Structures are given as C-alpha cells and as structure tokens.
Amino acid sequence: MRGKTLSRQIFSNFLIVIVLSLVSVGAFSYVQSSKALDGQVKQYMEQMIDSANYQTDSYLQAYELLSNAFSSNSDVRAFMEIKPDDSYEYYEYSEKIKEFARISVISVVTLYKQLNMIYAVGQHGRSVIYENQNLLNFDPVLVKEKYDYLIKMTPADGKIALLNMSIREVDQGSVVTMARKVRGPSYGDANRGVVAIEIKLDELAKTWDRVSLGKKGFFFIVDDAGNYIYPRSMSERKPQDELSSHVLASGNQTFIYKYNDEERMFVSRKSGYSDWNLVASMPVDELRRPANTIRTTTISVGLITLVIALWLASRFGRSIIAPIRWLKDSMRETEKGNWQYIDESGRTDEIGGLIHSYNLMVTRLSDMIERVYEAELDQQKNALELGETKLERQRAEYQSLQLQINPHFLYNTLETINCYAIVQDSAEITEMVEAMAFMLRYSVQTNLEEITVANELNHVRNYMIVLQHRTGKEFEIDVAIPPNLLLEQMVRLTLQPLIENIFQHAFPDGVEPHHFIRINAKKENGLFQVFVEDNGVGIKPERLAELRKKLEENRLAEPEENGTKQRGGIGLMNVHRRIQMVFGEAYGLSVDSEWGSGTCLTMTMPEKARPKIRG
Structure with a gap:
C-alpha cells in the first residue's frame, strides 16, 4: 500500500492548521462577543427598568404628599364623624373641603395631570369626591361597598396602600388608587374613614412607554398580590x-421563561416604595440576533479565507514538490547506473542547494565507484598472495596452543617438588606445595556453581597457607558462620578474591595485631548472604561511589587509568558479575564502608535454590 505523497501531507497539514486556526478564532470570537452582547442587552434592560422604577417612585411620592395634606386636614377628619342623616353638617364640611381643595389642591392638580379624583369616605357612609374641581355624590350602597374594600386593603397604621381599583366602574383598570386610613379629630380615636387618590395610569404610562424594548418587547407591572397593574391588556389575566x-x-x-410559546428573558425590579414589580421582557431570539449575525459573518469570512488559503497552500506545495520529484526521478536513474544530472540554473533557494548537492554527490559517486573497481581488482590480486601466508600463520598458532603447558603437567611438577621437600625434610615447602596444588586443582575446574560454603572456606584456608609462607607473618581469619550454613551452595572462586582484596587494600601499612577479618553468613527473607568484614582503612567516599556505580552497571573488571589490571585477583566486579551470571540480576555483591573504620562486603544469593547458569 502506497503511503501519502509529500504533496498530500503538505496540503493536509495546511488544511489542519488553517481549519484549527479559523475554528478556534471564530469560536472564541463568537462566544466572547455573544457573552458581551448578552451582558450589554441585559445591562440596558436593567438600566431602563431602574430608570422607570425611579420615576414611578418619584411620582408616587409626590402623590403621597398630596394624600398627607388632604388626610391631615381638620375639616376632612371632622367630616369623618358627622351624623349620617345631618345634611347641614354634611353641606358645611363639604364646602370647607371644597374650599380647601381650591386653595391647596388646585395647584397640585395643575402640576400632576395624572390625578383622576380625590375622595374621602367615612364609616358613616357619607363621602366627598373631588374630580376636576367638582364635588360628586355617590350612591350610599356603592360607597359602603367600596369603603369596606378600602378598609380591608389599607393598613391600620395609616401607611399608604396602592390598590388596583376605582370607585367608578368606567375607570376600572385605567387607574390605580392610593389610599390610607384617617382617624377622627382626636388622634387617640380609631380609624373613622379613608382618604384615597385615583391616579390615571394612561398619564403615568407615558413614563413607562419610554422603556424601549424593540418590536416584540413589552413592559408590565405586577403588585405583591400577583395582580397585573399595567398594561390594561394584561389586567385581564388572572x-x-x-x-x-x-x-x-x-x-x-433575571430569568428565562417561555411565554406564549416563545422563550423570553424577563428583567424584574421591585420598587422599594410601592412594592410593585416592574418587569421588562424581550424574546431570546431577538436578544441573540446580533450574536447570530456575528456567527454568520464569521463563518462566511472563514469559508472564504479557507478557500483562498487552500489555493495558496496548493500552489506553495506544488512549488516545493516539483523539484523534489525531479530529484526522485534522477535518483531512480542513478540506482540503475545512469548518472543523471539536474539543471540547477535559476534556483538560489534551499531546493537549489539540494540540487547542487545532488549533482555533486553524483560526480563524487562516479569517481568513487571507479576507484572501488580498481581497488577491488588490486584486493583480489593481494588476496591470492596472502591466502597461503594466512594459512601458515593459523597452523603456527594452533601448534603454539598445543604446546602450552596443561594443568596435569603443573600437578605433576608440584608433586615432584613435594617429593624433593620430603626428601629434604622441609615441612614448610611440603605444606606450601600441597596448598598450591589444592588451589590450582580447585581453580581450573570448570564447574562454577556446584560447590558449598565449606569448599570456599577450604580454598581460603589454602590461600592463607601460601600467603603466610610468602609474607612470613601469621594471620588468622575469624569464621563465624553457623555450622548449619556450611553446606549452602554458592559460586566457585568468590570468597578467596574478597580476602585477597582485603589484604591488598585494607591494610596498606601491613597487618597489625589489632586487625581482623571476619566471615559470617545468614539466611533471611528468602536470601542467603555471606559477609566479609575487616577493620582496615576503609574506602574513600568518592571511590566508594564509583565502585557502587560500577556494580550497578554490571561491569566486569577493567584496567585502571595507568593501564594495569585492578588489584585483588579477578576483582570485586568480576565476583559480582559471576554471582549474577549464576543466580540472576537480582543478586550479587554490595559494598559498605566508612573511611578509617573498615569495610563490609556482602554476597547475596537465593536461599536453598539450585542455581542455573543464565544463557
């Protein structure tokens, strides 16, 4: 199956980069602009509602001043206590109230055209109603019905109550009534009646109509009882x-609510004065129309940009791929042995440099192949001449190997020296030769693993015999291994190199009487460990770190910087590696030392496990 061509890869990468860039920028712009527009629209609606709320409260507070003046008038309060059938008192106080209205109220009515009427109703059933500078008389039954409703709905403490009512049916729904209870002439008396002011909603609505909410937006008012105050079309709702x-x-x-099968946003503000809830509503679709316009514009511009970018990417890809294809075709011809050159005139870019390098490579390859042919011919001639010499050299090396002294010859020689020592009655030579013979026989055996701790200790004993005769100094090793561990298996030739290493490095100034070497062993947690401890000079921290690093890297003994082998036989590294070769990478040799206090070498092997040489 053919892989993607370079032109397709370039085009695909350009497509991915361009699409990701456009999508990320477009999506981010759309989301951020949508949030900003939603926030601005919401803020605009809240400002409009707050402004309408403030103006409404200002109007109502002005009417409250008018209500205070009217309800605190002594004639109005005295009117509340007249006898129901006393026509004279009714006429007298009506005239006084009319006079008060002419003096005090006319100017207020002129300033506030929203006023529909002012009336005072007593519990005796008599009323005085002022409308457009006129005093009206109402049916006592009707006055009694309205009075009972006003008494029920107005607070007993004399505070203002805004009611969605009118004493005339014709005005019902078009006015709002501001009512308060009025006491008699004595402030200690109970409430004797009600003073109410009817305000025309149509006039007051001019303030609310200034709330511009678009074609489908609308404004309405709901009181605390759930009654719709404005507009009149909504007052018909339950x-x-x-x-x-x-x-x-x-x-x-602010909340979202589905109204008349249309999802709309509602912004509500509660008046602190009237306890009305002024609400503005706009369709969600209309609110998000600018964001949708931005989205459509972004998508359109993005698609146009994508088409142009892909066209440019296609041209750019072809400008790169064309010379590469020339190189590819030329290399195929070169593979066939046809040295084909490419015209590099007119190109100074990287492709031109690549073509120049190709032409140079073809020239050099052509020269090199000619030289190789010539060298091959010379080599074949020399091979014939050197063939016989190599065969003769191999025969000489084979004969040299055959003439090397084998271990049996060494055993026989040591036995002969031993016989001479017996004849000469030299016990030292006999002991030394026997120890050397045992060590040699033990060392040349190829079986690495099938030995016990006792075998290794015996090898160490023979090594100490030879060492004491060589140095002329006696030194004993403290063996503290429990008897039940002497038949545990371990790797051949691992204990003696550690002892040899201690004598070479732990006691540089010679062995003193206070020096000791102790061999111990234990089994714990499935492991069998052999410890070789001394109280020599120890190992310097930097040398100890280097040694531990080599043990971790599983490196065999290497020459020191001066080119000589490490002292101490085959070395600590080889002991460590040979234990791993027999038992596995999880085991081996570890070193603990403190400079000036001594060293402890620990060989770790598996407990009661028959080792297997790893392949």
Whole structure:
C-alpha cells in the first residue's frame, strides 16, 4: 500500500492548521462577543427598568404628599364623624373641603395631570369626591361597598396602600388608587374613614412607554398580590398566574421563561416604595440576533479565507514538490547506473542547494565507484598472495596452543617438588606445595556453581597457607558462620578474591595485631548472604561511589587509568558479575564502608535454590 505523497501531507497539514486556526478564532470570537452582547442587552434592560422604577417612585411620592395634606386636614377628619342623616353638617364640611381643595389642591392638580379624583369616605357612609374641581355624590350602597374594600386593603397604621381599583366602574383598570386610613379629630380615636387618590395610569404610562424594548418587547407591572397593574391588556389575566408567580419568586433577578410559546428573558425590579414589580421582557431570539449575525459573518469570512488559503497552500506545495520529484526521478536513474544530472540554473533557494548537492554527490559517486573497481581488482590480486601466508600463520598458532603447558603437567611438577621437600625434610615447602596444588586443582575446574560454603572456606584456608609462607607473618581469619550454613551452595572462586582484596587494600601499612577479618553468613527473607568484614582503612567516599556505580552497571573488571589490571585477583566486579551470571540480576555483591573504620562486603544469593547458569 502506497503511503501519502509529500504533496498530500503538505496540503493536509495546511488544511489542519488553517481549519484549527479559523475554528478556534471564530469560536472564541463568537462566544466572547455573544457573552458581551448578552451582558450589554441585559445591562440596558436593567438600566431602563431602574430608570422607570425611579420615576414611578418619584411620582408616587409626590402623590403621597398630596394624600398627607388632604388626610391631615381638620375639616376632612371632622367630616369623618358627622351624623349620617345631618345634611347641614354634611353641606358645611363639604364646602370647607371644597374650599380647601381650591386653595391647596388646585395647584397640585395643575402640576400632576395624572390625578383622576380625590375622595374621602367615612364609616358613616357619607363621602366627598373631588374630580376636576367638582364635588360628586355617590350612591350610599356603592360607597359602603367600596369603603369596606378600602378598609380591608389599607393598613391600620395609616401607611399608604396602592390598590388596583376605582370607585367608578368606567375607570376600572385605567387607574390605580392610593389610599390610607384617617382617624377622627382626636388622634387617640380609631380609624373613622379613608382618604384615597385615583391616579390615571394612561398619564403615568407615558413614563413607562419610554422603556424601549424593540418590536416584540413589552413592559408590565405586577403588585405583591400577583395582580397585573399595567398594561390594561394584561389586567385581564388572572392574579397569581404562572408568569406573575415567576416574577414574584425571582425578586430582582433575571430569568428565562417561555411565554406564549416563545422563550423570553424577563428583567424584574421591585420598587422599594410601592412594592410593585416592574418587569421588562424581550424574546431570546431577538436578544441573540446580533450574536447570530456575528456567527454568520464569521463563518462566511472563514469559508472564504479557507478557500483562498487552500489555493495558496496548493500552489506553495506544488512549488516545493516539483523539484523534489525531479530529484526522485534522477535518483531512480542513478540506482540503475545512469548518472543523471539536474539543471540547477535559476534556483538560489534551499531546493537549489539540494540540487547542487545532488549533482555533486553524483560526480563524487562516479569517481568513487571507479576507484572501488580498481581497488577491488588490486584486493583480489593481494588476496591470492596472502591466502597461503594466512594459512601458515593459523597452523603456527594452533601448534603454539598445543604446546602450552596443561594443568596435569603443573600437578605433576608440584608433586615432584613435594617429593624433593620430603626428601629434604622441609615441612614448610611440603605444606606450601600441597596448598598450591589444592588451589590450582580447585581453580581450573570448570564447574562454577556446584560447590558449598565449606569448599570456599577450604580454598581460603589454602590461600592463607601460601600467603603466610610468602609474607612470613601469621594471620588468622575469624569464621563465624553457623555450622548449619556450611553446606549452602554458592559460586566457585568468590570468597578467596574478597580476602585477597582485603589484604591488598585494607591494610596498606601491613597487618597489625589489632586487625581482623571476619566471615559470617545468614539466611533471611528468602536470601542467603555471606559477609566479609575487616577493620582496615576503609574506602574513600568518592571511590566508594564509583565502585557502587560500577556494580550497578554490571561491569566486569577493567584496567585502571595507568593501564594495569585492578588489584585483588579477578576483582570485586568480576565476583559480582559471576554471582549474577549464576543466580540472576537480582543478586550479587554490595559494598559498605566508612573511611578509617573498615569495610563490609556482602554476597547475596537465593536461599536453598539450585542455581542455573543464565544463557
């Protein structure tokens, strides 16, 4: 199966980079702009509602001043206690109230055209109603019905109550009533009546109509009881329906609600004065229309940019691939032995440099092959001449190997020296020769693993005999191995090199009476360990670190920097590696030492496991 061509790879990489860049930039721009636009629209709606809320409270507070002046008037309060059937008192106080209205209220009515009427109703059933500078009389039954409702809905402490009602049916739904209870002439008396001001919503709505919410947006007011105050079209809805319940539950929070099968955003603000909830609503689709426009524009621009970028990428790829294809075709011809050169004129870029290098390579290869042919011919001639010489050399080396002294000759020679020593009655020579013979026989055996701790200790004993005769000094090794561990298996020729290493390095100034070498062993946690400890000079920290590093790297003994082999026989490294070759990488030799205090060498092997040579 053919792999992707270089042109396809370049085109694919360009496509991936361009698409990722456009998608990431477009997505990030769309998300951020959408969030910013949503935030701006929400902020705009909140500002409009806050402004309408502030102006509404200002209007209502002005009417509260008018209500305070009217309800605190002594004639109004005295009117609340007249006898129901006393026409004279009714006429007298009506005239006084009218006079008060002319003096005090006319100017206020002129300033606030939203005023529909002001009326005072007593519990005796008589009322005074002022409308457009006129005093009206109402049916006592109707006044009694409205009075009972006002008494029920207004607080007993004299605070203002805003009610969605009117004493005239024709004004129902088009006005809002500001009512408060009024006491009699004595402030200690109980409430005697109600003073109410009806405010035209149409006039007040001019303030609310300034809330611009687009074609499908609308504004409405809900009181704390769930009644719709404004607009009149919504006053026909039942109080405390699902929409008003959401408004009352949200408080001053923005929420999304499906209204008339359309998902809309509602921004609510509760008036601190009137306890009305002023709500602005706009469709979510209309709110997100600018973001959708940005998304459409981004996608369109991105697609156009993608097409242009891919066209440029295609041209760029072809400009790179064309000369590479020339090189490829020329190399195929070169493989066939046809030295083909490429015209490099007019190219000064990296491709031109590559073509120049190719032409230079072809020239040099052509020259080199000619030289190789010539050298091959010369080599074949020389091979014929050297063939006989090599055969003769191999025969000489074979004969030299055959003439090497074998171990049996050495055993026989040592036995002969021993016989001479017996004849000469020299016990020292006899002991030394016998020890050397045992060591030689033990060393040349090829079986590495089938020995015991006792075998290794015997080899160490023979080594000490030879060493004492060589140095003329007696030295005993302290063997503290428990008897039950003497038949444990270990690797051949691992204990004696450690002893030899101690004599060569631990006691540089010679063996003193206080010096000791101790051999011990133990079995623990499935491991069999043999310890060789001395109280010599120890190992310097830097040398100890180097030695441990070599043990970790499983390196065999290497020449020192001066070119000589390490002292101490085959060396600690070879002992470590040979244990691993027999038992595995998890075992081997470890070194613990403290400079000036001595060294402890530990051989770790498996417990009661018959070792196997690793392949």
